[in-house]
Amino acid sequence: MTVTPLHDRVLVRPSQPESVTAGGIIIPDTAQEKSMRGEIVAAGPGKTTEDGKVIHLQVKVGDNVLYGKYAGSEISVNGEDLLLMRESDILATVSM
Numbered sequence: 001m002t003v004t005p006l007h008d009r010v011l012v013r014p015s016q017p018e019s020v021t022a023g024g025i026i027i028p029d030t031a032q033e034k035s036m037r038g039e040i041v042a043a044g045p046g047k048t049t050e051d052g053k054v055i056h057l058q059v060k061v062g063d064n065v066l067y068g069k070y071a072g073s074e075i076s077v078n079g080e081d082l083l084l085m086r087e088s089d090i091l092a093t094v095s096m
Contacts, residue, residue, distance in 0.1 A: 003077050004042060005084060008057060011042040012065065012072065012083045037094065038083065039064050047087075057087050064094040 005011050014035040040063045046056040059065060072085030 001077055003075070003082075003084070005044040007044050008047040008055075008087045009044045009084060010040050010057070010059060010087060010090070011077075012038040012067065012085060013041050013080070014038040014083060015064075036069055037064065037066055041082065059087060059090060059093060064096060065090045066092045066094060 003011060015037045016035065040059055040061050043057055043059065043061055046054045048054050067083075067085060067090050071089035072083035075082055075084055
């Protein structure tokens, strides 16, 4: 199955939460917090204004981003859990 976001929406693959702290303590799965970081795997063309102009997205496929804790809708594509969200739900891009 292929999912193509429309308008100003993006498809994000959440990163895996940290399972070990900096001090070496192992965090069990039940205590791990939901990840707020991920990679954009697909993006729509951009938002269309009332006069028909397209405002292109500021993010692109491959960007690593930070988003709100409850942002987006969870969907499953080919057995992989992804998030579908608006570009406005993205807080920042991350350079590694």
